[in-house]
Amino acid sequence: MDPRDEMEPGQLEMLAQAFCEQLMACLDECARGRKGLFSGYEHLHGEGSGEGEEFLWPEAARLRELALALQGVLAQQEERNALCDEFLDLCSIHGEYNPGERKLARAFLERIERGEVGAQPEKKGRPW
Numbered sequence: 001m002d003p004r005d006e007m008e009p010g011q012l013e014m015l016a017q018a019f020c021e022q023l024m025a026c027l028d029e030c031a032r033g034r035k036g037l038f039s040g041y042e043h044l045h046g047e048g049s050g051e052g053e054e055f056l057w058p059e060a061a062r063l064r065e066l067a068l069a070l071q072g073v074l075a076q077q078e079e080r081n082a083l084c085d086e087f088l089d090l091c092s093i094h095g096e097y098n099p100g101e102r103k104l105a106r107a108f109l110e111r112i113e114r115g116e117v118g119a120q121p122e123k124k125g126r127p128w
Contacts, residue, residue: 012073016081019070022063023087024112030105036060038091038101064091082118086111 030037036057067084074081090104099107111117 012077015066015070015073016084019063019066019081020083022059022066023083024109026057026060026063027105027109027112030060030101031109033102035101037063038104039094064088067091083112086117 026037034057037060067088070081070084071088074084086108090108093104108117
């Protein structure tokens with residue numbers, strides 16, 4: 001890593017804190033029924049068509065971008081952020097047999113509250 005690319009010690013902590021705060025706000029909103037946190041719905045409708053406007057959630061899109069950036073910076077320093085990693089893992093879940101976003105958000109919030117994020121699950125299977 002180029003020394004000019006290194007972040008100040010406090011900057012990485014601030015980035016991680018900003019991610020955590022935004023994640024908690026978005027998870028709460030998603031758990032109450034808003035769609036688009038774990039995957040962008042923009043690709044389902046033509047841009048600018050007016051269709052699917054209710055699915056656009058710019059804060060969620062920025063959160064996914066922030067998570068990817070944070071994960072990249074941490075990887076360069078050979079570090080990890082369990083909250084970020086798990087969020088990005090949940091963003092990769094797609095399919096008709098997987099739970100909806102609302103259920104994923106509730107389960108993720110519960111795991112965060114119990115302090116289980118980053119810990120290996122005791123039982124095998126899906127956390128939802």
